[in-house]
Amino acid sequence: MTVLSVQNEFQSGDNVTATSLNNLVNQANFNADTTDSSTLEVHSSGYLKVKDNGIQAQHLKSDADDTNNNQRAVTTNHIRNNAITSAKIAANAVDSSEIASEAVTTAKIENDAVTLAKLQNIATSKVIGRTSAGDGDPELIDIKDDDAMANASATALATQQSIKAYVDNNGGNEVAILTGVINTGATIPLPDGYTQAQCAWMVAVGNVVSNHGDHNANHNLRMTANGDRVVTTTGIGTGSGSANYMIIGVK
Amino acid sequence: MKSVIDRDGNFVCTFEGGNINLDDPAYEGCTVVDGDAPLQEVNAAIEEEARLRLIEIEAERDEEHRHLHELEDRIAQLEALVNP
Numbered sequence: 656m657t658v659l660s661v662q663n664e665f666q667s668g669d670n671v672t673a674t675s676l677n678n679l680v681n682q683a684n685f686n687a688d689t690t691d692s693s694t695l696e697v698h699s700s701g702y703l704k705v706k707d708n709g710i711q712a713q714h715l716k717s718d719a720d721d722t723n724n725n726q727r728a729v730t731t732n733h734i735r736n737n738a739i740t741s742a743k744i745a746a747n748a749v750d751s752s753e754i755a756s757e758a759v760t761t762a763k764i765e766n767d768a769v770t771l772a773k774l775q776n777i778a779t780s781k782v783i784g785r786t787s788a789g790d791g792d793p794e795l796i797d798i799k800d801d802d803a804m805a806n807a808s809a810t811a812l813a814t815q816q817s818i819k820a821y822v823d824n825n826g827g828n829e830v831a832i833l834t835g836v837i838n839t840g841a842t843i844p845l846p847d848g849y850t851q852a853q854c855a856w857m858v859a860v861g862n863v864v865s866n867h868g869d870h871n872a873n874h875n876l877r878m879t880a881n882g883d884r885v886v887t888t889t890g891i892g893t894g895s896g897s898a899n900y901m902i903i904g905v906k
Numbered sequence: 907m908k909s910v911i912d913r914d915g916n917f918v919c920t921f922e923g924g925n926i927n928l929d930d931p932a933y934e935g936c937t938v939v940d941g942d943a944p945l946q947e948v949n950a951a952i953e954e955e956a957r958l959r960l961i962e963i964e965a966e967r968d969e970e971h972r973h974l975h976e977l978e979d980r981i982a983q984l985e986a987l988v989n990p
Contacts, residue, residue, distance in 0.1 A: 833926065835907070836945055837919035842932035844910065847925035862949050864956040884932070894959075895952060897945070900919070 659683040786810040831904040836861055836897050843884035849904030856902040858886055863896030909944045910936050917944040
């Protein structure tokens with residue numbers, strides 16, 4: 656294979672001088688056949704050059720162990736900024752050491768992706784909240800199972816059991832309310848489980864027919880219930896009627 | 907709503923909002939029944955009583971008016987005798 660094509664070839668009997676040799680070399684051109692035309696080519700200006708897209712992976716220096724840290728051909732200087740796409744990164748190739756501290760933002764976490772197990776462990780009988788004034792980091796709040804509510808802490812929560820126990824032991828009154836219609840002369844009923852002393856009651860005029868001998872006279876219609884809850888109607892002559900009542904028991 | 911009737915079946919009261927204390931001596935012998943049928947019976951009786959009383963009152967007024975007319979006629983007759 657002829658590597659160089661020269662302008663003037665020496666012929667038999669020609670004198671070879673330094674000048675003629677220099678001229679021969681300086682005027683020589685690379686022969687196109689000397690390249691494979693896939694990785695290397697002869698430029699139009701005569702020099703050899705790497706062909707566009709001619710360098711393949713096997714032409715790059717490989718060092719599996721990278722023991723010298725400078726043997727591999729591709730360095731970060733050879734990679735453009737923003738040139739590496741996610742498709743170029745193998746699955747599970749990035750581990751925590753490749754992620755900078757505090758580099759993961761909220762937007763990078765999928766909704767519902769953070770499980771309870773991923774939160775730090777917390778002590779028994781604590782919930783996450785905040786009682787300190789102002790905005791700030793979440794805090795651990797005590798859950799107290801204190802039936803007597805002795806501490807009365809303003810920064811702790813009570814268990815359902817202790818709330819019930821406290822209300823049962825110290826809680827509010829029971830209230831019963833009955834309403835209805837009662838006949839004149841009858842006794843307002845007591846709510847079941849309540850004594851008369853635990854109750855208060857009232858009546859209002861219900862359905863009444865007045866029957867007087869003198870229907871032109873003035874009549875003072877009154878319906879009342881006395882201290883023993885007996886309902887009395889006056890001002891209706893020999894008429895009859897019923898009252899609306901309400902009785903409230905508190906104990 | 908429930909109703910209470912006494913041992914003779916007479917309406918005592920209705921109640922709602924809870925149960926009543928039937929141990930109350932005032933309710934001795936009483937019975938609790940569902941609904942307010944006993945009250946409706948009492949109301950119907952009251953309305954009938956009122957209706958009858960109204961008829962009675964209207965009859966009384968008619969009688970009074972008739973009596974007034976008789977008196978006016980007599981007065982007129984007397985005036986005619988005094989001033990012929």
